[in-house]
Amino acid sequence: METPFWRHIDAGDGLHVAFSSVRAGNLSLNAGVRGADDQHAARRQVLGNRRALEAQMGISPQSLRFLHQVHSADVLDVADVADRTLSTVEEEPPVGDAWISADAGTPLAIMVADCLPVMFVGRAEDGAALSAGAHAGRVGLLTGVLENTVAALRRAGAAQISAWIGPAACGSCYEVPEAMRQESSRHRPALVSETSWGTPALNLRGEAAAVLRTQGVEVHDLGGCTIEDDSLFSHRRAPEQGRFAGLVWRA
Numbered sequence: 001m002e003t004p005f006w007r008h009i010d011a012g013d014g015l016h017v018a019f020s021s022v023r024a025g026n027l028s029l030n031a032g033v034r035g036a037d038d039q040h041a042a043r044r045q046v047l048g049n050r051r052a053l054e055a056q057m058g059i060s061p062q063s064l065r066f067l068h069q070v071h072s073a074d075v076l077d078v079a080d081v082a083d084r085t086l087s088t089v090e091e092e093p094p095v096g097d098a099w100i101s102a103d104a105g106t107p108l109a110i111m112v113a114d115c116l117p118v119m120f121v122g123r124a125e126d127g128a129a130l131s132a133g134a135h136a137g138r139v140g141l142l143t144g145v146l147e148n149t150v151a152a153l154r155r156a157g158a159a160q161i162s163a164w165i166g167p168a169a170c171g172s173c174y175e176v177p178e179a180m181r182q183e184s185s186r187h188r189p190a191l192v193s194e195t196s197w198g199t200p201a202l203n204l205r206g207e208a209a210a211v212l213r214t215q216g217v218e219v220h221d222l223g224g225c226t227i228e229d230d231s232l233f234s235h236r237r238a239p240e241q242g243r244f245a246g247l248v249w250r251a
């Protein structure tokens with residue numbers, strides 16, 4: 001069967017980090033569904049896509065958890081929301097933009113289509129694994145979603161942290177108004193970029209890598225540009241088609 005992953009990384013000890021491609025289909029119950037002629041059919045399709053992805057990941061049906069992402073810097077502990085019924089989870093997912101699984105036991109998804117997905121694996125002093133994921137668009141980066149995620153992992157016992165920076169709108173494509181570039185980069189100079197056609201832009205992955213290295217995190221930048229690579233969803237290139245996901249799980 002064709003792989004549903006854009007990249008799939010063996011993170012050791014049965015842990016996996018991956019980023020889905022368009023082959024996995026749209027994974028969002030909002031983007032790509034709101035505008036559909038038959039919303040019920042579109043939602044059923046998304047739920048079917050999620051079940052198929054879980055099968056490919058080797059995890060049980062409805063175990064992959066999704067957030068209602070709102071461009072905040074809020075980090076949840078999945079254990080705090082794990083007692084909701086599964087049907088409620090799919091209809092009303094928890095609100096936040098990053099989360100951790102302190103025993104790496106809950107499969108986590110972060111949905112994106114141009115924003116930056118960052119997935120984490122941590123190790124405690126005794127070798128026990130932790131996992132996390134963050135949705136780091138421009139607003140989340142500026143308000144500290146990555147710093148907050150690293151802090152949450154450390155509070156939960158992580159002594160060593162690795163991060164995989166997935167595909168997003170790249171610094172040569174992510175055009176913004178000059179005023180936004182200036183305002184955004186005032187305290188975060190690594191954000192400054194220019195499009196390949198010479199206009200102001202932002203470099204989300206450059207900033208993410210800079211932040212994570214400053215925090216003592218081992219960084220794996222996988223590159224990839226959603227606007228250039230049509231095996232990924234891109235809100236800017238093709239609005240309202242859907243979202244792909246950053247994933248971290250134990251098989």
Ligand SMILES: [Zn+2]
Nearest residue numbers: 170173225228
């Ligand atoms: Zn690009």
